[in-house]
Amino acid sequence: MRALHPPLERMPLYGAASSRAIERQNTHLPLMERAGLAVAKLALALWPGSGPIWVACGPGNNGGDGLVAARWLAAHGLPVHVSLSADAGALPPDAAAAHARALAAGLPIHAEPPDTTPALIVDALLGLGLSRPPAGAVAASLHGVAKFAAQGARVLAVDLPSGLMADTGTALGEHTVRADHTLSLLTLKPGLFTGAGRAHAGQVWFDDLDVSPPGAHHPADAELLGDDALRPMPRDATAHKGSQGSVRVVGGAAGMEGAARLAARAALAAGAGRVYLDALSNAPGPADPAWPELMRAGAEPAVAQPGVVTLAGCGGGAAIATHLPGLLAQAARLVLDADALNAVAGSAALTSALQARTQPTVLTPHPLEAARLLGCTVPEIQADRLRAAQNLAERYGCSVVLKGSGSVIASPGHRLGVCPRGSAALASAGTGDVLAGWLAGLWAPEPEADLHALCGRAVSQHGAAGEALPLRASTLIERLSATLGAA
Numbered sequence: 001m002r003a004l005h006p007p008l009e010r011m012p013l014y015g016a017a018s019s020r021a022i023e024r025q026n027t028h029l030p031l032m033e034r035a036g037l038a039v040a041k042l043a044l045a046l047w048p049g050s051g052p053i054w055v056a057c058g059p060g061n062n063g064g065d066g067l068v069a070a071r072w073l074a075a076h077g078l079p080v081h082v083s084l085s086a087d088a089g090a091l092p093p094d095a096a097a098a099h100a101r102a103l104a105a106g107l108p109i110h111a112e113p114p115d116t117t118p119a120l121i122v123d124a125l126l127g128l129g130l131s132r133p134p135a136g137a138v139a140a141s142l143h144g145v146a147k148f149a150a151q152g153a154r155v156l157a158v159d160l161p162s163g164l165m166a167d168t169g170t171a172l173g174e175h176t177v178r179a180d181h182t183l184s185l186l187t188l189k190p191g192l193f194t195g196a197g198r199a200h201a202g203q204v205w206f207d208d209l210d211v212s213p214p215g216a217h218h219p220a221d222a223e224l225l226g227d228d229a230l231r232p233m234p235r236d237a238t239a240h241k242g243s244q245g246s247v248r249v250v251g252g253a254a255g256m257e258g259a260a261r262l263a264a265r266a267a268l269a270a271g272a273g274r275v276y277l278d279a280l281s282n283a284p285g286p287a288d289p290a291w292p293e294l295m296r297a298g299a300e301p302a303v304a305q306p307g308v309v310t311l312a313g314c315g316g317g318a319a320i321a322t323h324l325p326g327l328l329a330q331a332a333r334l335v336l337d338a339d340a341l342n343a344v345a346g347s348a349a350l351t352s353a354l355q356a357r358t359q360p361t362v363l364t365p366h367p368l369e370a371a372r373l374l375g376c377t378v379p380e381i382q383a384d385r386l387r388a389a390q391n392l393a394e395r396y397g398c399s400v401v402l403k404g405s406g407s408v409i410a411s412p413g414h415r416l417g418v419c420p421r422g423s424a425a426l427a428s429a430g431t432g433d434v435l436a437g438w439l440a441g442l443w444a445p446e447p448e449a450d451l452h453a454l455c456g457r458a459v460s461q462h463g464a465a466g467e468a469l470p471l472r473a474s475t476l477i478e479r480l481s482a483t484l485g486a487a
């Protein structure tokens, strides 16, 4: 068993169907006994040393894990209150066996939560089998978990916080558990790291139940990006500005020049040899008075040159639409953000032009932009962020960074990546412009890079730099620069 906190290694993620397939390959092993013992060990470590432990068990094998854990905890003399929010006669076979062993060990099993606030709650109500918003006895127990947690009880979720969908990180129902710790068993589930998952899972732990490697015969559904993605690429000692590629930022309509400047600064900080700012505001004066390194567009190399990355959209407003036909047709390497994505979503001609591109392209939508591009709603995007990113990548033939908590990286023919870095500190204006610029700047010197991996690198570095408050987009660029300096 181990805690997942930095430094993080790259790890495979398996949804519910894959986790069950791996479980079926290992039915000869006592998986529930191992799971319950792992839960008991972690509960013991987290128990504050006084006050009861409430083990809240549900109707399936997640409840079975809880019953095994409760038996171990009671055997160690800890004050345990076990509840079962289900008809014991209807438990699945393994959970029924765990129930029988708990009774045989003399453990009282109650129908109700405890009367007094527990010190620790083991949430074994629902795991992989969650199929609908909780109701009935399970919902009543979930209400109890929320009430006691508000009174200070710590919560350890078994496998998944009850109410959280394993595949998508969607919270079903109003009382989805907000755990302090979640112990993921046998496999790591993608829903712990994207959508509402990070807000509900707390500190994630993983125990492979001694089935190692868990997916030897089963491909992973996605990959959790590790801290190897944070490592900056070494720069050749003979590097010069001509060898580091160029970035041309097209954006910054009147009143939104700041967005394009942030993107351009980030591109320069990431390592692009030259950065040109093609401001749609047509305002006179330098590209960015505070950053004299940035050049006005005019004498820049043509976007069709392979050394040039074009970033279009940051603060682009409606004006960006007139530039897009040319950029989509010619740009050797293209990153589309913000208003460029909105323009594509609103135009069949631009959509066709994007789909017709043969040159590499990255889209960096937030959920609203993704919804416009897929012709659906934001809740539909958030209900399955992995699928949404995959659909975008396939529909447009591009690499896609779907931003938001647990950013998802998708590219045709690649395994989905989920980034566990970043925090709510990034929820402020301009941080998306910095990401787009940083990505373009990392790409500039590496025309041959694996674009999917490069997107993962950009998102991970941006997320890691965005984990501490206070944060303004400008501070983020400084922190990102410091990351490279630490190479």
Ligand SMILES: NC(=O)C1=CN([C@@H]2O[C@H](COP(=O)(O)OP(=O)(O)OC[C@H]3O[C@@H](n4cnc5c(N)ncnc54)[C@H](O)[C@@H]3O)[C@@H](O)[C@H]2O)[C@@H](O)CC1
Binding pocket: 019, 020, 023, 031, 032, 035, 058, 059, 060, 061, 062, 063, 064, 065, 092, 125, 126, 127, 128, 129, 130, 131, 132, 133, 134, 135, 138, 139, 158, 159, 160, 185, 186, 187
């Ligand atoms: N597949 C695996 O990898 C392993 C699974 N184990 C445990 O087994 C769990 C999966 O067990 P199950 O498949 O039995 O699934 P669950 O224990 O999550 O629950 C399924 C039961 O809950 C009911 N249910 C679903 N949604 C409900 C709702 N909203 N309100 C009320 N009842 C609801 C279902 O009708 C079914 O009776 C895992 O999460 C894990 O804790 C471990 O014991 C060992 C390995």
